[in-house]
Amino acid sequence: MTKQDVEVLQHLGRKVAELAATDDNKQKIDKWTRLTDLDKSAGPLQLIHLWPLAWAEALPDEKHLVCQNEAARNYERDLRQRIWSFESLHDDTVIEPVIRYPHFTDIIAYPELPVMAHYASDDHAKTGAFKFESPIQKMADIEKIGDPDINVDWDARNAAKAEAEEIFSGILDVIPTGIYFATKVVDEWAELRGMENVYTDMMDEPEWTHEAMQLIANNFEKRFKTLEELGLWGPWEKSDPLGSTGLRFNPDIPNYQDTMKKGKCDLMDTWAFTCAEGFNCVSPGMHEEFDLPYNVQLMKLFKWVNVGCCEVLHNKVEFVKNVPNARRISVSEWCDFEKAGAEIGTELLYGYKPSGVPFLGDGLHADQVRKELRRVLDAAKDCPLEMIMNIGGTLGGGDGAAKLIEWTKIAKEEIEQTNG
Known part of the structure; x- marks a missing residue:
């Protein structure tokens, strides 16, 4: 890195430290x-959580970055x-x-078992x-599922830390940047087997399906425990959004300073994130039969759990409550907001995922945003509530x-109008 790169980073670092202390x-x-x-009285809280494509549209590198070195950039x-x-959105973003x-x-x-992905031939x-x-493709192929392969370039990692x-x-x-991923037993099975086959196999070959899911x-358990043992599991900071939902702050989750003293992040000191988007159109009973047994095994490894992402769960709230350590439930834009609110009550955190459709076009469709937010705020009036605008794709021009x-x-x- 050049001296100028370092000076830019140190200036920005001081700004982050200043904001963190406010x-x-x-x-x-x-x-x-x-x-x-x-604690329902703490909310509702709202947060915008952007994926790389949306970030690239909101703050394009060519307009905002001045560093030349790739690591510096x-x-x-970040x-x-x-x-x-923190300074522009005025949502409930936290800086550590x-x-x-x-x-x-x-x-x-x-x-x-490499999954082959390519463009269609035409x-x-x-x-x-x-x-x-x-x-x-055939039943014997599940014997190849086996253990994961995890490789770490310790020299590069240590060099980056020193820098x-x-x-x-x-x-x-x-x-360190902690390694974190959702537990998607169903969805990974769908990648390995194919979605249509997954649906028919549950009817035609249920025992074999259970064997594969196990x-x-x-x-998954091997991945989790290996990363924990290597000191790679994370994140350490609680200001990092939890998958499809809000931030990780909680009285039972250690802060990053305590994790630094220990030198590693234990699974039981973190949140888990589990979902089964491939089961969106599967009945509650079949969801419970083919997904719950594996969530029960894996979610016991963690302190608290967020259940769901984009799938519809308003008719599966009781299933979610049976997931060990469940604390949050994702209520996506396709849910029945009122039914979800009535079923969730005060037992889970109502994690509403607003629709991204109002972002399409040159300007935000404010009337649509207000209409949807008012409906959710009324539906979840008795629930602890977070509203997470989780933009995974484009911001729409x-x-x-x-x-x-x-939007914020x-x-x-x-929120202010609802709370009087």
């Missing part, structure tokens, strides 16, 4: 901590995104005074959806940053 930030931490402890991007979220160095770890879940422009060729400490020492706490669950700011402004107005 009373506003501390109050947000308190609210998230109480809300995830099912990665740090700069710092600028965190600062912009940390900087994360990369983990340099490669995980191959099923080394003997898609000459290479612009369409991928076609998947699932590797499990980060040299740049940010005395400014931010240097921590092997996948064993593979126009000024993406302006639309994000407008509307959300705050509707």
